[in-house]
Amino acid sequence: MENLKIRKRKLDPFQDQFLSWLKEHQDLSASQISDWLEERCFFTEVGESTVRTYVREFREKYHIPKTVTFRSYEAVEELPKGKQMQVDFGEIKIKTFEDKWIKVYVIAFVLSHS
Structure with missing residues (x-):
């Protein structure tokens, strides 16, 4: 031991x-x-x-404690069509044709009133 x-x-x-x-x-x-x-x-x-x-x-x-932080969310004022967009980033691991794992980064956009 x-x-x-x-x-x-x-x-x-x-x-x-x-x-x-x-x-x-x-x-x-x-x-x-x-x-x-x-x-x-x-x-x-x-x-x-x-x-x-x-x-x-x-x-x-x-002696380093894990702290937790919280995000605050609130509604935002609605803007005219085509003037506002939400963006999200992400990542995913996928298998290649060679049977290896790679990380792929992604981004998504959502237009208001679209």
Whole structure:
């Protein structure tokens, strides 16, 4: 059991990065951190559940609580036709013809009165 506490873990080299991200953005989820590891550090060697476990232990070790922020929504004044548009961004992972997974970014626009 003592060996498990001192063994190296694949995410250990990113401890400083994790600490920086979590101090600046305490509401970051493990899923977002997993995405940032892939996008900003080009690291894809672990699964999301591994990141989730590591982040949970990391938060406990450094006493960084997970804060929750809520978005406020309100109705906006209706504008004339063609003068207002809603935009949503998203991403999805799809399988290629070569049987590999890639992330595809999407954007959707909805025009008012259209």
